[in-house]
Amino acid sequence: MAENNQKLNEIGLSKSDYKGKPSTLCLGCGHNAIVAQVIAACYEMNIPPESLVKVSGIGCSSKAPTYFMERSFGFNGLHGRMPSLATGALFGDTSLIGIGISGDGDTASIGMGQFKHVTRRNLPMLYIVANNGVYGLTKGQFSATAEEGLALKKQGQNRYVPVDIVWEAIAGRASFVARSFSGDPQQLKSLIKAGIHHKGIAVIDVISPCVTFNNQDESFHSYAWGKSHEVALHELSFVPPVRAIKVQYAQGETLEVPLYDGTHIILKKLAQDYEPTNRAKALQMLEEANDRNELITGLIYINPKQKSLFDLYDLPETPLNRLAADQLRPSPESLEEINQLMY
Amino acid sequence: MAETIKTVKPAQRRLSGVNEFSINIGTANGSGSQTANLTLLRAIFKMGVPVSGKNIFPSNIQGLPTWYKIRVSQAGYAGRRQEADIVVAMNPDTFTEDQNDLVEGGLFLYDEDIKDPFDRDDMILVAMPIKKLLREAQPHKDLRKFVANMVYVGVLANLLGIEMEPIEQALEFHFKGKRSPIEFNLKVIQLAAQWAEENLDLDTPFRIEPRDLTDNAILVDGNTAGALGSIYGGMHFVSWYPITPATSLPEAMLEYAPKLRVDPETGKQTYVIIQAEDELAALGMVVGAGWAGLRAMTATSGPGLSLMAEYTSLAYFAEIPLVIWVVQRVGPSTGLPTRTAQGDINLSYYLGQGDAQHILLIPGTVGECFEFGWKALDLAEKYQTPVFVLSDLDLGKNQWMAEPFEYPDQPIERGKILWEEDLEKIKEDWGRYKDIDGDFIPYRTVPGNRHPNGAYFTRGTGHDEYANYSEHPQEWEKNLCRIKNKVDSSSTETPKPVVKKQRGAKNGLIAFGSTDSAVTEALDYLKQDGVKLDYLRLRAMPPAPEVLDFIRKHKKVYVVENNRDGQMHSILSLELPEKAADMTSLAHIDGLPLNAEWIRESILQEENL
Numbered sequence: 001m002a003e004n005n006q007k008l009n010e011i012g013l014s015k016s017d018y019k020g021k022p023s024t025l026c027l028g029c030g031h032n033a034i035v036a037q038v039i040a041a042c043y044e045m046n047i048p049p050e051s052l053v054k055v056s057g058i059g060c061s062s063k064a065p066t067y068f069m070e071r072s073f074g075f076n077g078l079h080g081r082m083p084s085l086a087t088g089a090l091f092g093d094t095s096l097i098g099i100g101i102s103g104d105g106d107t108a109s110i111g112m113g114q115f116k117h118v119t120r121r122n123l124p125m126l127y128i129v130a131n132n133g134v135y136g137l138t139k140g141q142f143s144a145t146a147e148e149g150l151a152l153k154k155q156g157q158n159r160y161v162p163v164d165i166v167w168e169a170i171a172g173r174a175s176f177v178a179r180s181f182s183g184d185p186q187q188l189k190s191l192i193k194a195g196i197h198h199k200g201i202a203v204i205d206v207i208s209p210c211v212t213f214n215n216q217d218e219s220f221h222s223y224a225w226g227k228s229h230e231v232a233l234h235e236l237s238f239v240p241p242v243r244a245i246k247v248q249y250a251q252g253e254t255l256e257v258p259l260y261d262g263t264h265i266i267l268k269k270l271a272q273d274y275e276p277t278n279r280a281k282a283l284q285m286l287e288e289a290n291d292r293n294e295l296i297t298g299l300i301y302i303n304p305k306q307k308s309l310f311d312l313y314d315l316p317e318t319p320l321n322r323l324a325a326d327q328l329r330p331s332p333e334s335l336e337e338i339n340q341l342m343y
Numbered sequence: 344m345a346e347t348i349k350t351v352k353p354a355q356r357r358l359s360g361v362n363e364f365s366i367n368i369g370t371a372n373g374s375g376s377q378t379a380n381l382t383l384l385r386a387i388f389k390m391g392v393p394v395s396g397k398n399i400f401p402s403n404i405q406g407l408p409t410w411y412k413i414r415v416s417q418a419g420y421a422g423r424r425q426e427a428d429i430v431v432a433m434n435p436d437t438f439t440e441d442q443n444d445l446v447e448g449g450l451f452l453y454d455e456d457i458k459d460p461f462d463r464d465d466m467i468l469v470a471m472p473i474k475k476l477l478r479e480a481q482p483h484k485d486l487r488k489f490v491a492n493m494v495y496v497g498v499l500a501n502l503l504g505i506e507m508e509p510i511e512q513a514l515e516f517h518f519k520g521k522r523s524p525i526e527f528n529l530k531v532i533q534l535a536a537q538w539a540e541e542n543l544d545l546d547t548p549f550r551i552e553p554r555d556l557t558d559n560a561i562l563v564d565g566n567t568a569g570a571l572g573s574i575y576g577g578m579h580f581v582s583w584y585p586i587t588p589a590t591s592l593p594e595a596m597l598e599y600a601p602k603l604r605v606d607p608e609t610g611k612q613t614y615v616i617i618q619a620e621d622e623l624a625a626l627g628m629v630v631g632a633g634w635a636g637l638r639a640m641t642a643t644s645g646p647g648l649s650l651m652a653e654y655t656s657l658a659y660f661a662e663i664p665l666v667i668w669v670v671q672r673v674g675p676s677t678g679l680p681t682r683t684a685q686g687d688i689n690l691s692y693y694l695g696q697g698d699a700q701h702i703l704l705i706p707g708t709v710g711e712c713f714e715f716g717w718k719a720l721d722l723a724e725k726y727q728t729p730v731f732v733l734s735d736l737d738l739g740k741n742q743w744m745a746e747p748f749e750y751p752d753q754p755i756e757r758g759k760i761l762w763e764e765d766l767e768k769i770k771e772d773w774g775r776y777k778d779i780d781g782d783f784i785p786y787r788t789v790p791g792n793r794h795p796n797g798a799y800f801t802r803g804t805g806h807d808e809y810a811n812y813s814e815h816p817q818e819w820e821k822n823l824c825r826i827k828n829k830v831d832s833s834s835t836e837t838p839k840p841v842v843k844k845q846r847g848a849k850n851g852l853i854a855f856g857s858t859d860s861a862v863t864e865a866l867d868y869l870k871q872d873g874v875k876l877d878y879l880r881l882r883a884m885p886p887a888p889e890v891l892d893f894i895r896k897h898k899k900v901y902v903v904e905n906n907r908d909g910q911m912h913s914i915l916s917l918e919l920p921e922k923a924a925d926m927t928s929l930a931h932i933d934g935l936p937l938n939a940e941w942i943r944e945s946i947l948q949e950e951n952l
Contacts, residue, residue, distance in 0.1 A: 084627025092635025328577030
C-alpha cells in the first residue's frame with residue numbers, strides 16, 4: 001500500500017509499490033540504473049504491477065527482475081532462453097505487459113538463436129539488453145559484444161570483432177530498436193515508455209558499464225567512454241494517450257511517430273537528419289557511426305505497423321488461461337464424427 | 344564352452360491360410376507405393392477382416408528401398424512377422440533380399456522387367472507385366488511413375504478375392520473424393536485384376552473371405568490418436584520442431600484442431616500451435632505457457648529430447664506442468680531415424696541435471712494413445728510437473744485397428760490453481776511451494792491473476808516455500824524431497840498395469856508399449872509349447888504398487904523390451920532390489936518391431952525347453 005508521505009500516481013500507487021527486493025548487484029552497476037528507470041517508467045505510466053510479467057535469462061542482467069515490481073509475476077529462466085519462455089508465457093493472457101531483461105552474453109552468445117527468432121516473430125514485449133561486454137557472474141570473461149582488442153585482467157586481449165545487438169535486431173526484423181546508455185536516465189526512461197506501448201518487440205540495447213570487470217576509461221562499455229562518445233540521435237519524449245501535453249520542441253524540428261494505441265513518440269532532431277522508419281538507412285547510419293567511433297543512442301528503427309505475433313492467431317477476448325474447462329473439450333458428438341473418419 | 348543353440352520350430356508357420364497371412368511389399372521410396380499399400384490395407388479392413396500394416400521405410404525422400412508389411416489376421420494378431428506368405432518385389436535393388444523372407448511354397452509377385460536370377464526354386468512365381476498394363480491404361484506421363492504400384496493391388500485383389508467395392512471406398516478415402524485420381528487408379532487396378540483373371544490359375548491357400556470383425560473398429564496411427572486425445576484433453580499450447588517420427592503428431596493437431604477447437608459462440612480458436620526454431624525453444628515456449636496456466640505440450644524424438652533436457656530440469660524443479668510426447672526412434676545419435684525402438688526410457692525417466700525422476704505414461708495401443716493424450720495433461724496439472732508420454736515409431740506411424748476412441752470419462756483436471764476469489768478467502772500468506780494439504784502438491788497462481796498477493800517469482804535456483812531465493816541447506820533438501828514424494832505419489836493415479844493371468848503360471852512377463860501385440864501372440868504360442876506365463880503390461884512410471892506386487896509374487900519375471908541394455912529391467916531392479924536376481928532381461932534391438940517368434944524363442948531358451 002502507498003505510504004501517505006509519498007506521491008501517488010493516477011491509480012493510487014506510490015513509487016514504492018513498484019519496488020522489488022534490494023539489489024544484490026555491485027554498487028554503481030549500470031543495471032541498477034536500468035532497474036530505477038523501469039520502476040520510474042511504470043510508475044509514471046500508471047501500470048498496475050499485477051498486469052505486468054517480468055522474464056529473464058541467466059547472468060547479472062537477468063537478476064534484475066528481482067529488483068523491481070515485486071507485485072508482478074516474474075520468471076528467471078535459463079541462460080539464453082528467455083525469448084521462448086516469454087513467448088509461451090505471454091500467450092497465457094495477451095493483455096499482460098511483458099518485460100524481458102537480458103544481457104550481452106545471454107542475448108548475443110548463448111541466446112543469439114532465440115533472440116533472432118523472437119524479433120522475427122515480433123512478440124509484443126519490451127526486451128532490454130543490459131550490455132556491458134563482459135561476463136560478471138563468472139568473473140570477467142569477454143562477451144560477444146566486447147570490442148576487438150579490449151584487454152581484461154585474466155583474459156588478455158580480445159581477438160574477435162564484436163556483435164552489435166542493435167544491428168542484429170534490425171536485421172532480425174524487430175519492429176522497434178533503440179540504444180541507450182545507463183548513464184542517460186531521461187532518454188532511457190522515454191525509450192522504456194515507448195517500448196512498452198509499442199505493439200511488437202521493442203529491443204533496447206542499453207550500454208551498462210560493469211564497475212567491477214569492465215570500466216576502463218577506454219572501454220566501449222565504460223562510463224567515461226559512453227559519456228564522451230555518446231551521440232544522441234534526437235531528444236526523445238513519449239506522449240501518453242489522450243492527454244493534451246505541452247511539447248517544448250521547436251516547430252519544424254520534430255518528428256512524431258504515432259503508435260497503435262494513440263500514443264506518440266516525439267523525436268527532436270539533433271545533428272543528423274534521421275528518420276527511424278527506414279531499415280536500410282538505419283543500418284547504413286549504424287555503419288557510418290561505427291566508422292566514426294560514435295555511440296549512437298536513441299530510437300534507431302521503428303515500424304509501428306508490423307503485425308505482432310498475437311495478430312497471427314485468432315484468439316478470444318477472454319485470456320486463454322481463463323477459459324472454462326468446458327470450452328476446451330469438444331463435444332461427445334464430435335468424437336463420434338471423428339471415429340467415422342478413422343479409416 | 345560353446346552355447347548350445349537349439350533349433351526351435353517356428354510357431355507362426357501354422358498361420359497361413361484364409362484370412363491369416365502376411366504380405367511383404369518391397370518398393371522404392373517415393374514411388375507412390377504408400378497409396379497402393381494403404382488401399383490394400385483399407386480394402387481388407389472394409390471386408391471385415393482384421394489387418395495391420397507396418398511401414399519399414401528409409402531416411403530418404405526418394406529412391407532408397409522401403410517395405411510395407413501387411414498382416415491379415417482373423418485371430419487379431421498385429422505384431423510384425425519376419426516371414427511372409429506373399430512377397431511383392433517391385434524394387435530391383437532388393438530383389439534377392441526380398442526372396443529370403445518368403446515361406447516355403449509362398450507366392451512371389453514381381454515386375455517382369457526385373458531380370459535378376461532367383462535364389463530359390465520353391466516359390467510360386469507371378470511375373471506382372473507392369474509396363475504393358477500401364478500402356479493399356481494410358482496414364483498421363485506425370486502419373487506413370489505413381490500408378491505402377493496399383494498393378495500389384497489389382498493382381499492381389501484377384502488372387503486373394505478382394506472385391507472392387509472396398510477398393511473403391513479406400514481410394515475415395517485416400518483421395519478425399521477427388522474423382523480424377525480415384526478413377527485413374529481404379530482403372531489400373533481393374534486392368535491388372537482382369538489380366539490376373541485371364542492369365543493366372545494358381546492354387547494357394549491365401550484368401551480374404553468377408554467377415555464382420557471390423558464393423559465397429561477404426562484404423563488409425565498412434566500419432567493421430569495422441570493428437571486427438573490431446574485436443575479432447577483441452578491442450579491450449581503446442582510448440583514443436585520437426586523430427587521423425589514425431590512430426591505427424593503436431594501435424595495431426597494442425598489438421599484437426601481448427602475443426603474441433605473453435606469456440607462455437609465467438610468463432611475464436613482456443614489453442615495456439617507454434618513451430619519453434621529448435622527443440623530448445625519448443626520446450627521453452629511450453630514451459631512459459633505451462634507456467635502461465637496453459638495446458639502445454641510438445642512432441643519430439645530422441646535427438647530433440649536431448650535438447651529438451653535443460654528446460655525439463657527447470658520445469659521439474661520450478662514445478663511447471665507440461666507434457667512431452669516422445670515418439671521413440673533408434674539411437675544413439677542420429678541412429679536409425681525411421682526405425683523403431685524403446686530406447687529412451689532412461690533418458691526420459693531421469694532427464695535433467697541433479698536428481699530427477701519423471702512421470703512416464705506408456706501407451707501400448709492406439710486407443711491408449713488417445714486416452715493418455717488427455718490424461719497426461721490432467722496429470723501434469725495435477726502434479727505440476729513434466730509428464731512424458733512414451734510412444735514409438737511402430738505405434739505412432741503405423742496403422743492399427745482399434746475400438747473407436749472413447750470420450751474422456753473424467754472432467755478436465757486443472758489442479759491447484761488459485762484465482763483472485765480464491766486468494767480473497769485465504770487470510771494468511773500463501774506460499775507457492777508450501778505443502779498445505781500434506782500431499783506434497785502446493786498451490787499455484789498464474790500470470791494474469793490481478794490479486795495484489797497473487798504474484799510470485801519463479802526461478803531455477805534454490806527457493807524457500809514462498810519462492811524467495813534461498814541457499815539454505817535444510818530448505819533445499821526439504822523442497823527437493825517433497826518434489827520426489829510428489830512424483831512418487833502419482834503411481835496410484837497413473838494408468839494401472841494391465842494383467843493377464845494364466846492358471847498355474849509361476850513365472851511372469853513384463854512388457855510395455857508397442858510390443859504388446861507381439862507379446863500377446865508369443866504367449867499364445869508358448870501356451871501351446873507348454874509354457875505358462877502371467878503377463879503384466881506396464882503403463883506408467885514410477886511403477887504402481889500392482890507392478891511391484893506382480894514382481895514379488897512371481898518366481899521369475901522376464902522383462903521384454905526393444906532396446907540393447909534392458910533399460911526397464913534395470914529400473915525395475917533398482918525399484919525392487921530384493922527381487923533383482925529373479926528378473927531376466929529379454930532385450931533386443933535391430934530397428935524393427937519385436938516379433939512374437941523372437942520372444943517365444945528367447946523364453947523357450949530361458950526355460951530350457
